[in-house]
Amino acid sequence: xxxxxxxxxxxxxxxxxxxxxxxxxxxxxxxxxxxxxxxxxxxxxxxxxxxxxxxxxxxxxxxxxxxxxxxxxxxxxxxxxxxxxxxxxxxxxxxxxxxxx
Amino acid sequence: xxxxxxxxxxxxxxxxxxxxxxxxxxxxxxxxxxxxxxxxxxxxxxxxxxxxxxxxxxxxxxxxxxxxxxxxxxxxxxxxxxxxxxxxxxxxxxxxxxxxxxxxxxxxxxxxxxxxxxxxxxxxxxxxxxxxxxxxxxxxxxxxxxxxxxxxxxxxxxxxxxxxxxxxxxxxxxxxxxxxxxxxxxxxxxxxxxxxxxxxxxxxxxxxxxxxxxxxxxxxxxxxxxxxxxxxxxxxxxxxxxxxxxxxxxxxxxxxxxxxxxxxxxxxxxxxxxxxxxxxxxxxxxxxxxxxxxxxxxxxxxxxxxxxxxxxxxxxxxxxxxxxxxxxxxxxxxxxxxxxxxxxxxxxxxxxxxxxxxxxxxxxxxxxxxxxxxxxxxxxxxxxxxxxxxxxxxxxxxxxxxxxxxxxxxxxxxxxxxxxxxxxxxxxxxxxxxxxxxxxxxxxxxxxxxxxxxxxxxxxxxxxxxxxxxxxxxxxx
Amino acid sequence: xxxxxxxxxxxxxxxxxxxxxxxxxxxxxxxxxxxxxxxxxxxxxxxxxxxxxxxxxxxxxxxxxxxxxxxxxxxxxxxxxxxxxxxxxxxxxxxxxxxxxxxxxxxxxxxxxxxxxxxxxxxxxxxxxxxxxxxxxxxxxxxxxxxxxxxxxxxxxxxxxxxxxxxxxxxxxxxxxxxxxxxxxxxxxxxxxxxxxxxxxxxxxxxxxxxxxxxxxxxxxxxxxxxxxxxxxxxxxxxxxxxxxxxxxxxxxxxxxxxxxxxxxxxxxxxxxxxxxxxxxxxxxxxxxxxxxxxxxxxxxxxxxxxxxxxxxxxxxxxxxxxxxxxxxxxxxxxxxxxxxxxxxxxxxxxxxxxxxxxxxxxxxxxxxxxx
Numbered sequence: 001x002x003x004x005x006x007x008x009x010x011x012x013x014x015x016x017x018x019x020x021x022x023x024x025x026x027x028x029x030x031x032x033x034x035x036x037x038x039x040x041x042x043x044x045x046x047x048x049x050x051x052x053x054x055x056x057x058x059x060x061x062x063x064x065x066x067x068x069x070x071x072x073x074x075x076x077x078x079x080x081x082x083x084x085x086x087x088x089x090x091x092x093x094x095x096x097x098x099x100x101x
Numbered sequence: 102x103x104x105x106x107x108x109x110x111x112x113x114x115x116x117x118x119x120x121x122x123x124x125x126x127x128x129x130x131x132x133x134x135x136x137x138x139x140x141x142x143x144x145x146x147x148x149x150x151x152x153x154x155x156x157x158x159x160x161x162x163x164x165x166x167x168x169x170x171x172x173x174x175x176x177x178x179x180x181x182x183x184x185x186x187x188x189x190x191x192x193x194x195x196x197x198x199x200x201x202x203x204x205x206x207x208x209x210x211x212x213x214x215x216x217x218x219x220x221x222x223x224x225x226x227x228x229x230x231x232x233x234x235x236x237x238x239x240x241x242x243x244x245x246x247x248x249x250x251x252x253x254x255x256x257x258x259x260x261x262x263x264x265x266x267x268x269x270x271x272x273x274x275x276x277x278x279x280x281x282x283x284x285x286x287x288x289x290x291x292x293x294x295x296x297x298x299x300x301x302x303x304x305x306x307x308x309x310x311x312x313x314x315x316x317x318x319x320x321x322x323x324x325x326x327x328x329x330x331x332x333x334x335x336x337x338x339x340x341x342x343x344x345x346x347x348x349x350x351x352x353x354x355x356x357x358x359x360x361x362x363x364x365x366x367x368x369x370x371x372x373x374x375x376x377x378x379x380x381x382x383x384x385x386x387x388x389x390x391x392x393x394x395x396x397x398x399x400x401x402x403x404x405x406x407x408x409x410x411x412x413x414x415x416x417x418x419x420x421x422x423x424x425x426x427x428x429x430x431x432x433x434x435x436x437x438x439x440x441x442x443x444x445x446x447x448x449x450x451x452x453x454x455x456x457x458x459x460x461x462x463x464x465x466x467x468x469x470x471x472x473x474x475x476x477x478x479x480x481x482x483x484x485x486x487x488x489x490x491x492x493x494x495x496x497x498x499x500x501x502x503x504x505x506x507x508x509x510x511x512x513x514x515x516x517x518x519x520x521x522x523x524x525x526x527x528x529x530x531x532x533x534x535x536x537x538x539x540x541x542x543x544x545x546x547x548x549x550x551x552x553x554x555x556x557x558x559x560x561x562x563x564x565x566x567x568x569x570x571x572x573x574x575x576x577x578x
Numbered sequence: 579x580x581x582x583x584x585x586x587x588x589x590x591x592x593x594x595x596x597x598x599x600x601x602x603x604x605x606x607x608x609x610x611x612x613x614x615x616x617x618x619x620x621x622x623x624x625x626x627x628x629x630x631x632x633x634x635x636x637x638x639x640x641x642x643x644x645x646x647x648x649x650x651x652x653x654x655x656x657x658x659x660x661x662x663x664x665x666x667x668x669x670x671x672x673x674x675x676x677x678x679x680x681x682x683x684x685x686x687x688x689x690x691x692x693x694x695x696x697x698x699x700x701x702x703x704x705x706x707x708x709x710x711x712x713x714x715x716x717x718x719x720x721x722x723x724x725x726x727x728x729x730x731x732x733x734x735x736x737x738x739x740x741x742x743x744x745x746x747x748x749x750x751x752x753x754x755x756x757x758x759x760x761x762x763x764x765x766x767x768x769x770x771x772x773x774x775x776x777x778x779x780x781x782x783x784x785x786x787x788x789x790x791x792x793x794x795x796x797x798x799x800x801x802x803x804x805x806x807x808x809x810x811x812x813x814x815x816x817x818x819x820x821x822x823x824x825x826x827x828x829x830x831x832x833x834x835x836x837x838x839x840x841x842x843x844x845x846x847x848x849x850x851x852x853x854x855x856x857x858x859x860x861x862x863x864x865x866x867x868x869x870x871x872x873x874x875x876x877x878x879x880x881x882x883x884x885x886x887x888x889x890x891x892x893x894x895x896x897x898x899x900x901x902x903x904x905x906x907x908x909x910x911x912x913x914x915x916x917x918x919x920x921x922x923x924x925x926x927x928x929x930x931x932x933x934x935x936x937x938x939x940x941x942x943x944x945x946x947x948x949x950x
Contacts (some may be wrong), residue, residue: 001258001359005279007153008253009921018387025252027149035173040360041239046818046836047488053237055485057244058142059135060225060370062486063235063545073817073876074205077247078182080137093836095171097718097871098307187855199855212855377853398710408950498747503757504615511742513835518817518878543630544615550853557816557840561862569856572843573864 002035015085030076030087031057031064038088042066042076046093066090103121108198108215108429109177110185110373113141114417115409118170119424124220126432131213132172133200135553139169141223142243143417146251157278158250159271161417168421177284187550188218188377194404197548201559210559217404217431220374221424224367224410227389227470228523229264230477232485233336234363235485238343242272242364255281258359261345263334266468267314269364271274272322285356286321287331287347289365290514291471303465310460328354333473336361365470369411373522375548378402383541386465387414388475389526390545396463397430398423406430414465419456421426475527476534483531484524485518494528499533505529518554521546579778580754583609585927586773586782587857588761588796590702591621592912595697595744596786599658602751602925609754609782611761611775613649618791618808618851618910620866621912623883626833626842627826628668628914631675631704631729635692637892638699639938645700647918648731655735655918661750663791664743666735674721674730675828676712676868682746683725690727704729705893720820722867736834744916758811760787764799766901771800773816779786784903786927790847801900805944806908808884810847812857814840814865817876823869830865838872844885851882887912895923895939897932905932 010025011013017037024033031054034042041051043065052086054064069086072094076087109120112134120132140147145164147485154569162461165537172179183202192194198213226241233239236515242262261284262273273286283359322325330349337344337355345356368389375381379392379400391413398406408427409420426447433443475492493512502508505528514528515521521528525546533540551560587598598610613619620874630648634641650842653670677683687706694701705711705728712852713719749755756775757817764785765772771779785800787793818836824877829841843857858880866873886908893909905927908916926932932940 002254003257003258005152005255007155007251008151010151019516022316025151028252032248035248036252036254044209045488050235050488051237052235054241055244056226056241057247058225060519060522068205071205071874078135079205093818093820096822096875181739189855197855501755501757503612506622510738516879518876520879547616549879550855551877551880554817554872554876554878556876557862558866560858560877561866563855563859565856565859565863569854569860572845572857575859
């Protein structure tokens with residue numbers, strides 16, 4: 001479990017995670033927001049369906065993949081939250097035709 | 102297309118320092134980085150950390166701020182959210198650098214031409230392959246440090262740290278200062294190592310770095326239960342980490358956990374330099390591969406330099422000095438300063454580098470991860486992306502597998518999106534160990550562009566040539 | 579260590595491994611020698627097609643040979659599965675070659691007219707499709723696709739799993755394998771060959787050169803020439819996606835793992851096997867035209883490999899006249915021909931002579947061309 005320090009000064013950023021509203025803070029990466037929202041896992045793998053979540057937080061492990069505004073397999077730790085952002089956890093392989101064309 | 106004097110990859114201490122000095126020598130300079138803000142990993146969030154209490158992170162962190170202002174003033178161009186994924190040296194000695202940049206909804210791809218390229222993409226935490234290390238709730242210690250730096254987030258509940266190395270103690274102390282509770286630190290430093298390390302570097306005992314490091318460890322020990330000489334470690338749990346099982350002196354113990362933070366040192370990120378054709382060497386003490394570089398960071402590819410931890414782990418202050426030495430080399434190579442000016446200017450940076458690396462032999466000896474934590478067995482996953490076990494690699498090695506590339510072809514390790522970053526060293530060492538060969542001789546994965554996954558449409562948008570189009574068959578038009 | 583073998587196969591790639599598999603009942607009287615981990619290794623760069631359509635223009639026997647191999651593949655895959663437990667994901671439900679302009683379609687149809695007009699060419703069914711015909715088989719096909727050709731004989735498999743299965747198959751049969759053992763020299767004697775590596779010396783009664791580009795250096799040692807030169811090809815691999823492509827295209831296929839392979843390119847760049855980003859861009863651009871839905875699917879890796887190309891692009895199966903125990907086998911369609919190599923070529927080697935029907939693939943055809 002993760003918790004925000006009480007004296008953090010960043011502004012609120014409203015997002016949704018799997019359709020559920022959540023208040024992140026300015027400067028949070030999507031992965032950070034997921035963790036502080038109480039979710040350790042963000043996807044299941046396409047190889048065996050095992051649960052995975054953010055691991056390295058620096059863009060080199062590719063375990064924090066989530067769908068952001070309908071775009072699948074985004075690295076949550078490299079993307080900063082924005083107001084209205086829609087984050088979805090993922091199951092298995094992405095659909096070929098998902099995403100904004 | 103205008104040609105840059107120098108393209109620099111990575112906005113950590115080496116990249117920031119190099120870019121600043123290059124621009125100050127009137128070289129047209131662009132600095133590309135994947136993150137949204139400068140600082141790399143060690144100074145992550147330095148330009149916008151939301152922490153109200155700077156003392157949480159300590160002075161060494163805030164030193165990073167001294168790099169940002171001069172960089173901003175220098176005139177170098179800063180390009181954040183940019184992934185450099187290919188570097189091609191052309192026949193005329195210039196480089197074509199492929200970059201995909203921008204926010205997720207507006208990515209664009211471009212080719213930048215540069216006369217020189219400095220790779221400063223630094224290091225990553227060393228793989229820590231133990232049973233259950235892929236479970237949610239298991240993190241690298243650096244990951245949790247990033248949460249603290251950039252978002253003011255700390256773990257709560259039952260938190261255990263495990264491993265070895267200066268960063269483990271630094272993260273522990275930062276978390277404690279921020280108000281987190283740590284149930285235990287499981288120290289995997291083997292017995293007898295301290296004596297070994299001291300024998301190698303008695304001079305280091307007198308340096309202020311040693312005193313600070315020792316004080317840091319003592320501070321943590323005063324407040325946290327530290328279990329030393331842990332010889333094995335496994336994570337328990339099915340869909341998330343629920344426990345840490347470890348052994349000390351032949352006895353097994355178990356701790357209930359909510360999260361486990363792992364760390365056993367850092368290793369160079371080799372993918373860009375490797376794919377660009379640089380020669381590499383195995384560093385036996387640090388148990389990793391690093392590019393072969395001269396005193397200025399020049400690799401075996403003329404015009405391509407590596408600065409900072411990417412050339413060999415030496416820490417943030419050494420990375421700064423390394424970046425400045427490389428900038429001087431480029432300034433000289435491109436005719437801005439002559440050889441004697443380069444030499445004169447280099448003196449100070451060489452001194453800084455020597456000071457900053459004084460404890461290296463001591464730390465590397467002390468904290469070299471034990472075999473047990475570099476040579477997993479059985480079902481332990483060694484390739485996180487393709488979910489390949491240690492047993493699969495060991496079996497291939499025992500049946501005569503020629504090396505990591507054949508292992509990759511047969512077992513799929515290294516084929517996933519991380520491109521071997523979390524399995525490459527383990528695969529090399531497992532094969533070396535099973536076949537009684539030197540890791541230097543076993544070698545590493547053949548690295549290729551793109552060195553990060555790139556959307557197909559962005560690759561399609563890269564500039565191509567009529568020769569390349571003709572090469573793609575069945576295009577008679 | 580055993581030093582004498584009935585047969586030594588030089589080369590552990592697809593050609594060598596298939597032949598060795600076909601000879602595996604020799605057990606420990608057969609040895610396969612292979613180079614180190616980083617060598618040219620066309621086999622590791624293979625796309626994975628088992629492809630018939632379009633082949634044989636200029637050499638009708640090649641069309642026959644290819645079809646024979648494709649028809650033998652199910653039997654071949656079954657024996658691999660039975661003996662090694664490995665399923666190489668054989669899929670032979672047809673394949674499509676797409677055309678992105680009316681001119682491409684014309685050129686493609688014309689090719690089959692010429693192909694079938696050749697005396698002795700073994701015909702097979704191929705359908706010229708219009709756009710609707712392609713779209714019916716390949717949902718999501720892009721607007722630039724105007725048509726294509728379809729053949730029921732085409733298919734694919736998992737080429738790396740094939741290589742692994744062949745390796746295990748020969749290992750289980752007791753065949754001796756020497757990895758990291760490049761051949762330094764071959765010395766023909768009256769009744770045997772001396773074979774030298776950096777570490778040791780061996781002898782054998784018969785030797786099969788299946789060393790790809792390495793054949794050029796080895797062939798003269800047994801009195802023949804292997805006029806093979808490298809032809810560089812690049813391939814892009816995309817991340818796993820849910821199944822969307824149920825049959826292979828000649829340059830796009832979805833693997834049984836869910837990843838997507840994109841090809842291909844041909845360049846004469848000598849032994850340069852670096853990935854050329856401009857070629858990646860050209861492959862990517864064409865793939866996006868064929869399947870626009872792949873636009874935001876990520877490239878997770880790419881590679882370049884060197885095809886083993888003969889002067890006319892057709893296989894070479896040769897037997898040395900000066901030293902009849904020496905055989906040469908080389909091709910650039912190692913997956914398609916793997917079944918024929920194991921089930922047809924290997925028995926011919928065991929019998930001691932290539933049959934007359936292999937003559938079109940012999941080296942003499944190059945002398946004829948030179949003379950003409």
